[in-house]
Amino acid sequence: MDSNRYRVCVVGLGSMGMGAARSCIAAGLATYGIDLNPAACQALREAGAEDGGADGLAFAGDLDAVLLLVVNAAQCRDALFGPRGIAPKLRPGAGVMVSSTISAADSRALAAELQAMGLLMLDAPVSGGAAKAGAGEMTVMAAGPRAAFDRLRPVLDAVAGKVYEVGEEIGLGATVKIVHQLLAGVHIAAGAEAMALAARAGIPLDTMYEVVTHAAGNSWMFENRMKHVVDGDYTPHSAVDIFVKDLRLVTETALSLNFPLPLASTAYAMFANASNAGFGREDDAAVIKTFAGIDLPGVRRG
Amino acid sequence: MDSNRYRVCVVGLGSMGMGAARSCIAAGLATYGIDLNPAACQALREAGAEDGGADGLAFAGDLDAVLLLVVNAAQCRDALFGPRGIAPKLRPGAGVMVSSTISAADSRALAAELQAMGLLMLDAPVSGGAAKAGAGEMTVMAAGPRAAFDRLRPVLDAVAGKVYEVGEEIGLGATVKIVHQLLAGVHIAAGAEAMALAARAGIPLDTMYEVVTHAAGNSWMFENRMKHVVDGDYTPHSAVDIFVKDLRLVTETALSLNFPLPLASTAYAMFANASNAGFGREDDAAVIKTFAGIDLPGVRRG
Numbered sequence: 001m002d003s004n005r006y007r008v009c010v011v012g013l014g015s016m017g018m019g020a021a022r023s024c025i026a027a028g029l030a031t032y033g034i035d036l037n038p039a040a041c042q043a044l045r046e047a048g049a050e051d052g053g054a055d056g057l058a059f060a061g062d063l064d065a066v067l068l069l070v071v072n073a074a075q076c077r078d079a080l081f082g083p084r085g086i087a088p089k090l091r092p093g094a095g096v097m098v099s100s101t102i103s104a105a106d107s108r109a110l111a112a113e114l115q116a117m118g119l120l121m122l123d124a125p126v127s128g129g130a131a132k133a134g135a136g137e138m139t140v141m142a143a144g145p146r147a148a149f150d151r152l153r154p155v156l157d158a159v160a161g162k163v164y165e166v167g168e169e170i171g172l173g174a175t176v177k178i179v180h181q182l183l184a185g186v187h188i189a190a191g192a193e194a195m196a197l198a199a200r201a202g203i204p205l206d207t208m209y210e211v212v213t214h215a216a217g218n219s220w221m222f223e224n225r226m227k228h229v230v231d232g233d234y235t236p237h238s239a240v241d242i243f244v245k246d247l248r249l250v251t252e253t254a255l256s257l258n259f260p261l262p263l264a265s266t267a268y269a270m271f272a273n274a275s276n277a278g279f280g281r282e283d284d285a286a287v288i289k290t291f292a293g294i295d296l297p298g299v300r301r302g
Numbered sequence: 303m304d305s306n307r308y309r310v311c312v313v314g315l316g317s318m319g320m321g322a323a324r325s326c327i328a329a330g331l332a333t334y335g336i337d338l339n340p341a342a343c344q345a346l347r348e349a350g351a352e353d354g355g356a357d358g359l360a361f362a363g364d365l366d367a368v369l370l371l372v373v374n375a376a377q378c379r380d381a382l383f384g385p386r387g388i389a390p391k392l393r394p395g396a397g398v399m400v401s402s403t404i405s406a407a408d409s410r411a412l413a414a415e416l417q418a419m420g421l422l423m424l425d426a427p428v429s430g431g432a433a434k435a436g437a438g439e440m441t442v443m444a445a446g447p448r449a450a451f452d453r454l455r456p457v458l459d460a461v462a463g464k465v466y467e468v469g470e471e472i473g474l475g476a477t478v479k480i481v482h483q484l485l486a487g488v489h490i491a492a493g494a495e496a497m498a499l500a501a502r503a504g505i506p507l508d509t510m511y512e513v514v515t516h517a518a519g520n521s522w523m524f525e526n527r528m529k530h531v532v533d534g535d536y537t538p539h540s541a542v543d544i545f546v547k548d549l550r551l552v553t554e555t556a557l558s559l560n561f562p563l564p565l566a567s568t569a570y571a572m573f574a575n576a577s578n579a580g581f582g583r584e585d586d587a588a589v590i591k592t593f594a595g596i597d598l599p600g601v602r603r604g
Contacts, residue, residue, distance in 0.1 A: 104503075129518060139517045141513050162516055164513050166513075172505060175505060176500075176505055176509070176510060179503070179514075183492055183493070183514060183520075183521070183524065184519045190566075193484070193565050194485050197481050197484065197555070197556060197563060198478075200561045201559060203468070203474060203478055207478070208481060214441055215430065216522045217429070217485035217522070217523075218522045219521035220518045220520045221519075221521075222485065253499070253503070257499070257502050258595075260593075262568045262572060263491060263568055264492075264495065266565055291561075291562075
């Protein structure tokens with residue numbers, strides 16, 4: 001082991017985590033991975049990682065940094081403080097970059113526990129999708145103490161195309177991500193609603209897609225996700241259930257602030273309904289399938 | 303009068319109509335204008351128009367084409383068939399391009415009356431804003447018979463960056479525009495809702511704007527309109543009342559198709575509420591002012 005290399009472990013080797021880990025390898029960092037899926041660990045080792053497995057007990061003591069890209073706050077907590085959690089084995093002063101989408105309250109709770117163990121946490125959610133993760137060009141919205149930014153700088157440099165330093169207060173990064181997800185979720189649901197209306201009105205969906213993507217009604221999500229509707233392909237890039245989770249976080253955040261969100265609350269209801277209808281693991285564009293009385297490309301009605 | 307030049311009259315010299323008329327002049331068409339506002343007519347004459355005034359009775363008989371860019375269906379009807387309406391004076395075979403945002407039913411009714419007078423109508427709403435109108439680069443979504451496309455080709459070439467031929471059936475163009483406005487309106491309201499939540503959560507709005515405009519939560523409308531919120535500048539480029547009108551058209555279209563629009567209905571309520579609160583003539587970004595309990599740049603609460 002080259003003792004001078006910066007050593008980072010990515011926890012959660014899904015589409016985002018795997019991309020981020022590959023970006024760390026490409027940047028020359030000594031990279032480790034943790035995931036319950038052996039195939040993902042094997043793939044990462046073949047891509048040049050030092051080690052990878054279901055837990056990090058074998059190498060945790062050597063790490064400079066941990067990057068968490070698991071699905072939710074419960075998984076963050078388990079990865080850090082669970083029975084085979086990594087936090088107690090980390091060296092004092094190691095950096096923990098929490099990039100999962102979680103609430104500001106959960107972010108503050110994790111930071112307090114990590115601080116008590118002498119560890120530095122960055123509240124650093126990401127955006128950009130799997131392609132940007134693999135290219136080392138994620139957008140990172142980060143909050144935390146200066147020392148945490150400094151400790152995690154090599155990881156930020158490896159995985160991020162752009163780092164927004166939102167402030168020093170833990171929780172601000174989480175909240176910025178949640179506000180962002182409000183827009184992302186509403187835009188997918190609005191795209192589905194618009195394409196459903198077009199289908200009902202007898203407008204060819206490929207024409208509608210072409211017009212919108214060349215006019216002021218476009219959104220990043222419309223352009224990306226409504227292509228799946230036009231193609232009738234609901235292979236999950238990001239699943240309906242992810243937005244059930246994220247829009248629930250949006251709604252909980254608004255409740256904690258005593259603030260009304262008329263559109264996001266409606267979009268949450270649309271995704272929850274889609275999940276309950278059995279589309280939870282399909283691509284999030286499948287929220288359009290909850291509109292009855294229309295014909296869609298590639299969709300057979302039961 | 304050079305009898306070989308193609309002669310077009312633009313009716314409605316607001317920001318879109320004036321831009322389109324200037325594009326016709328720039329393309330070498332003999333251009334006329336009709337508007338109740340004498341200053342607008344004067345400005346168009348100074349820009350090189352042949353003539354302009356409150357009605358077109360003096361030159362209607364010479365025209366090859368009319369381009370309607372008034373605010374709504376009632377104004378279209380008045381401009382064509384009212385006491386000083388232009389339609390009865392037009393030569394048989396002249397083309398009428400209806401580019402106002404109106405319902406499919408109104409579009410079909412206008413086409414029937416024009417056809418009975420021997421005139422060719424194109425159902426051809428536009429998008430792109432005043433800047434694109436002035437540059438001759440509007441997006442046009444057009445439906446109508448082949449003969450109408452042919453007759454109006456010089457106008458389409460002059461004003462459009464892109465022409466989507468939606469079909470031959472009058473009303474399809476109007477419906478495509480209405481579906482587009484569903485997205486545009488929901489995106490403005492969603493942007494306002496997200497920025498309001500950010501303000502409530504203590505996130506600097508300029509930071510929030512920067513993050514969203516560089517991530518997957520972005521939309522054309524967020525990027526364009528939420529800048530006005532960040533700057534605290536509600537000078538109307540497009541007013542709240544325009545989206546009250548357009549989202550009412552969206553809602554009426556859905557009612558006529560017996561189709562639910564959970565998000566668009568909610569967005570309509572938000573714009574109607576903003577108009578009733580006294581913000582109808584402000585920039586449409588002023589829909590954010592209906593969220594109470596937040597501080598916004600440049601906004602003093604009464």
